[in-house]
Amino acid sequence: MQIVHTIADLRSALASRGKPAFVATMGNLHAGHMSLVRSAQQHGDVVVASIFVNRLQFLPHEDFDSYPRTWDADCAKLEAEGCNVLFAPREHDLYPEPQVFKVQPDARLADILEGEFRPGFFTGVCTVVMKLFSCVFGTTGGGAAMFGMKDYQQLMVIRRMVQQFAMPIDIVAVPTARADDGLALSSRNGYLNAEERQQAMVLARTLHQLSEQARAGKADLAALEAAAMQSLRDLGWQPDYLTVRQRSDLLSPTADSLQTGEPLVALGAARLGSTRLIDNLEF
Numbered sequence: 663m664q665i666v667h668t669i670a671d672l673r674s675a676l677a678s679r680g681k682p683a684f685v686a687t688m689g690n691l692h693a694g695h696m697s698l699v700r701s702a703q704q705h706g707d708v709v710v711a712s713i714f715v716n717r718l719q720f721l722p723h724e725d726f727d728s729y730p731r732t733w734d735a736d737c738a739k740l741e742a743e744g745c746n747v748l749f750a751p752r753e754h755d756l757y758p759e760p761q762v763f764k765v766q767p768d769a770r771l772a773d774i775l776e777g778e779f780r781p782g783f784f785t786g787v788c789t790v791v792m793k794l795f796s797c798v799f800g801t802t803g804g805g806a807a808m809f810g811m812k813d814y815q816q817l818m819v820i821r822r823m824v825q826q827f828a829m830p831i832d833i834v835a836v837p838t839a840r841a842d843d844g845l846a847l848s849s850r851n852g853y854l855n856a857e858e859r860q861q862a863m864v865l866a867r868t869l870h871q872l873s874e875q876a877r878a879g880k881a882d883l884a885a886l887e888a889a890a891m892q893s894l895r896d897l898g899w900q901p902d903y904l905t906v907r908q909r910s911d912l913l914s915p916t917a918d919s920l921q922t923g924e925p926l927v928a929l930g931a932a933r934l935g936s937t938r939l940i941d942n943l944e945f
Contacts, residue, residue: 663737663740663741663745663746663747663748664746664747664748665737665747665748665750666747666748666749666750667749667750667751667752667755668751668755669751669755669756669797672710672747672749672797672798673797673800673801675747676708676710676747676798676801676802677801679707679708679746680706680707680708680802681706681707681708681802681803681804681805681806682706682707682708682709682710682798682799682802682805682806683701683702683703683704683705683706683707683708683709683710683805683806683807683808684702684706684710684711684712684794684795684798684799684805684806684807684808685698685699685702685709685710685711685712685745685807685808686711686712686714686790686791686794686807686809687711687712687713687714687736688713688714688715688716688729688849689713689714689715689730689731689732689733689736689849690729690730690731690732690736690849690852691732691735691736691739691740691849692839692847692848692849692851693839693847694810694812694838694839694846694847694848695739696739696743697810697836697837697839698808698809698810698836699711699740699743699744699745699808700743700744701808701834701836702806702808703744705805705806705808705832705834706805706806708746708747709744709745709746709747710745710746710747710748710749710798711740711745711747711748711749712748712749712750712751712794712798713733713736713748713749713750714749714750714751714756714790714794715729715731716786716787716790717753717786718761718764718785718786718789718790719782719783719784719786719787719790720786721780721781721782721783724780729849730849730852733750749794749797749798751797756790756793756794756797761789761793764785764786764788764789765785765788765789765792765823766785766788767784767785767788767819767822767823768819768822770911771815771818771819771822771911771912772784772785772788772815772819774815774912775815775903775905775907775912775929775931776815776816776931776940777815778903779902779903779931784815784816784819787816787819787820788819788820788823791820791823792823792827795807795824795829795831799829799830799831803830804829804830804831804832805830805831805832806831806832806833806834807820807831807832807833807834808834808836809833809834809835809836810835810836810837810838810839811835811836811837811838811942811944812838812839812846812847812848812940812941812942813940814927814929814942815912815929817833817835818912820833821833838941838942840866841863843863844863844866844867845859845862845863845865845866846866846939846940846941848939848940850937850938850939851937851939853935853936853937854934854935854937855935858934858935858937861897861898861934862934862939864894864897864899865894865899865930865932865934865939865941866941866943868890868893868894868904868930869890869904869928869929869930869941869942869943870928870943871890872886872887872890872904872906872928873906873926873928873943873945874945876906876920876926876928876945877920877926877945879920879921883906883914883915883920886906887904887905887906890904890930891903891904894932898934899932899933899934900932900933900934901930901931901932901933902931902932902933902938903929903930903931904928904929904930904932905928905929905930906926906927906928906929907926907927907929908924908925908926908927909925909926909927909944910925912927912929925944926944926945927942927943927944927945928942928943928945929941929942930942
């Protein structure tokens with residue numbers, strides 16, 4: 663595996679190697695990231711991963727400084743999984759001057775759910791992804807990029823961004839990797855203590871129950887969502903949202919769409935102790 667740090671070295675490494683299949687990460691890699699790398703092997707000629715903790719997507723009170731950096735372990739995992747090129751820019755490589763030009767996503771999609779509770783988050787995500795795409799695909803004529811479905815809203819935002827800017831990049835959605843008990847794999851799961859880890863699968867279980875009740879039409883949707891939120895509070899969680907939305911636009915479904923089989927997704931974000939977990943379930 664070739665490791666490069668500068669944009670020039672990345673482009674040199676990718677010269678004449680065909681279409682890249684790209685996996686963008688912030689490091690602290692786990693089995694979910696490895697599933698993205700395996701998917702990338704099916705979608706391009708050269709597998710490229712990046713490790714970069716993007717300051718722009720962290721709010722002032724969030725964990726940028728303490729976000730786990732596990733460089734040696736990350737490199738070993740990527741190499742073992744068959745990654746060809748690792749792009750690991752330092753902050754001054756990717757942002758040699760203050761990044762005053764930023765990508766502003768559609769507020770109708772980006773200012774709800776995660777965007778409501780983490781204002782500016784998707785601007786930071788879109789800006790770094792746009793820049794990484796420019797670095798990886800700028801001289802290759804396009805390729806593919808893998809994104810996990812755990813970050814469901816992020817996947818939608820990036821897909822819309824690529825469509826709006828007519829970028830020659832295929833955005834490939836990779837199913838959420840889960841532990842044996844159903845917990846969605848996440849770098850932030852490492853913040854959970856032993857007791858919290860035992861409780862953490864409750865979020866996925868609650869979303870499953872919410873989706874079953876919503877499709878069955880047992881009560882009005884707002885009441886079901888409120889009951890799901892309260893069930894987590896009763897167990898000591900601090901939920902931001904548990905909600906059912908249309909997959910097409912993340913808007914709340916109408917009564918008719920609930921009855922006619924509109925593709926839906928249940929999404930949730932909640933804090934367990936000091937750790938904020940997110941998950942979703944299509945149905």
